[in-house]
Amino acid sequence: MTALLQLDRVEARYGPVKALHGVSLEVGASELVAVLGANGAGKTTTLRAVSGTVRRTGDVIFDGAKLARRPDAAARAGIAHVPEGRGTFSELSVWENLRLGAYTRRGSVKDDAQRVFKYFPRLEERKSQQAGTLSGGEQQMLALGRAMMARPKLVLLDEPSLGLAPMLVAEIFERLERMRAEEGTAVLVVEQNAGLALAHAARAYVLEVGNVVVSGTSDELRANESVRRSYLGY
Amino acid sequence: MPLLEVENVTKRFGGVVALDGVSFAAQPGEIVGLIGPNGAGKTTAFNVITRLYTPDEGDVRFEGESLLGVPPSGVVKRGIARTFQNVELFRGMSVLDNVRVGAHARRGEQTPEDLLWYVNLHSLRHRPASGLPYGTQKRVELARALASAPRLLLLDEPAGGLNHEEVEQLGTFIKGMRDDYELTVLLVEHHMGLVMSIADRVHVLDFGRKIAEGTPAEVRGDKKVIEAYLGVEA
Numbered sequence: 501m502t503a504l505l506q507l508d509r510v511e512a513r514y515g516p517v518k519a520l521h522g523v524s525l526e527v528g529a530s531e532l533v534a535v536l537g538a539n540g541a542g543k544t545t546t547l548r549a550v551s552g553t554v555r556r557t558g559d560v561i562f563d564g565a566k567l568a569r570r571p572d573a574a575a576r577a578g579i580a581h582v583p584e585g586r587g588t589f590s591e592l593s594v595w596e597n598l599r600l601g602a603y604t605r606r607g608s609v610k611d612d613a614q615r616v617f618k619y620f621p622r623l624e625e626r627k628s629q630q631a632g633t634l635s636g637g638e639q640q641m642l643a644l645g646r647a648m649m650a651r652p653k654l655v656l657l658d659e660p661s662l663g664l665a666p667m668l669v670a671e672i673f674e675r676l677e678r679m680r681a682e683e684g685t686a687v688l689v690v691e692q693n694a695g696l697a698l699a700h701a702a703r704a705y706v707l708e709v710g711n712v713v714v715s716g717t718s719d720e721l722r723a724n725e726s727v728r729r730s731y732l733g734y
Numbered sequence: 735m736p737l738l739e740v741e742n743v744t745k746r747f748g749g750v751v752a753l754d755g756v757s758f759a760a761q762p763g764e765i766v767g768l769i770g771p772n773g774a775g776k777t778t779a780f781n782v783i784t785r786l787y788t789p790d791e792g793d794v795r796f797e798g799e800s801l802l803g804v805p806p807s808g809v810v811k812r813g814i815a816r817t818f819q820n821v822e823l824f825r826g827m828s829v830l831d832n833v834r835v836g837a838h839a840r841r842g843e844q845t846p847e848d849l850l851w852y853v854n855l856h857s858l859r860h861r862p863a864s865g866l867p868y869g870t871q872k873r874v875e876l877a878r879a880l881a882s883a884p885r886l887l888l889l890d891e892p893a894g895g896l897n898h899e900e901v902e903q904l905g906t907f908i909k910g911m912r913d914d915y916e917l918t919v920l921l922v923e924h925h926m927g928l929v930m931s932i933a934d935r936v937h938v939l940d941f942g943r944k945i946a947e948g949t950p951a952e953v954r955g956d957k958k959v960i961e962a963y964l965g966v967e968a
Contacts, residue, residue: 539869635773
């Protein structure tokens with residue numbers, strides 16, 4: 501299988517601080533892959549390295565070609581990044597936020613919006629509302645919906661569960677899984693709710709201080725003693 | 735006498751009733767959990783207590799005195815400090831300077847440097863706050879809150895960005911902090927493992943109304959709470 505996304509010994513730093521020490525990982529087409537790790541392990545930086553929002557060295561291959569290290573190159577190639585804390589434009593309406601997701605394309609966005617509303621009917625009800633007045637769960641849906649508007653091949657999703665009630669987190673993962681199955685969108689998701697992430701992901705990587713220390717199928721990781729202790733709590 | 739009394743508080747935003755006659759109290763030394771679905775009014779309650787919002791009805795009393803005539807800066811001076819759901823640090827300032835802001839608002843016995851040792855961030859004190867991992871930024875907020883020598887500490891989702899093992903450590907840390915600084919803690923959190931393991935009492939909000947209160951065990955078994963919030967598996 502040729503991977504849709506391939507990271508080959510990627511390093512990244514913030515000023516003098518090195519955050520990734522040579523991370524290699526793969527995501528297949530329409531595959532859901534999870535990244536686990538402690539606070540500060542480099543999970544967010546890994547997503548940023550892919551979308552070109554942090555300085556990196558090492559190769560990122562996407563869809564058969566080397567990806568230039570610029571955020572717009574990643575966006576145009578079909579990568580949508582939903583950052584930690586969602587990054588929706590709070591002063592803009594729900595509809596305006598969604599339209600921004602389709603910024604790299606010409607033509608009508610109506611069909612895409614209908615697709616988004618199919619997954620998140622709540623966003624259609626709140627179309628003209630200011631994004632900042634949505635509840636946390638609705639904002640996460642908006643961030644995901646905005647990513648979908650770009651018709652991405654790959655969605656990078658940073659801690660979708662942050663600030664969400666348990667029931668809503670389960671719901672977000674169900675929608676994500678449906679999106680993957682129906683639209684063939686691959687997903688690389690960073691998530692602290694490891695139980696839920698492993699229940700939906702095919703495979704996962706565990707990061708520690710900027711290195712991949714464990715990787716495998718979700719079943720393999722669930723059987724791993726140290727993963728259980730640190731991430732699953734049983 | 736309770737340290738904090740929220741009595742019959744109603745807060746409306748236009749047509750939305752964010753809090754609808756909500757009452758709860760915190761006794762000195764208690765850790766009180768405030769839980770509920772997204773949009774239930776938890777953060778609004780924090781904003782009313784810290785006087786960022788003025789309630790339309792009801793009263794908030796601290797040590798028996800109403801806070802309604804007190805500006806937000808006065809709330810800190812009386813000994814109420816908080817952290818924020820989405821991290822509100824001064825991004826360009828160093829970790830140490832952020833903590834100094836807390837001490838500037840109200841000076842305690844411990845210096846900002848001491849507090850950074852206490853939260854185990856002293857080695858990062860000269861780093862700018864913005865580049866730190868999310869979970870670490872949450873800890874900086876905690877140190878900043880402690881720097882104002884609070885008697886009541888409001889924590890808004892302190893477990894965000896932490897894995898299972900780190901959340902367990904955080905629980906131990908919050909209890910230790912309560913004892914070391916003789917604090918009363920009001921805790922908003924979606925991580926049920928944390929709430930259930932450290933809270934003395936839990937209040938549950940849904941659509942701005944209180945639907946249940948009790949010990950963690952009582953609340954966890956409450957049918958209304960399961961339906962509105964926890965979901966079937968909990």
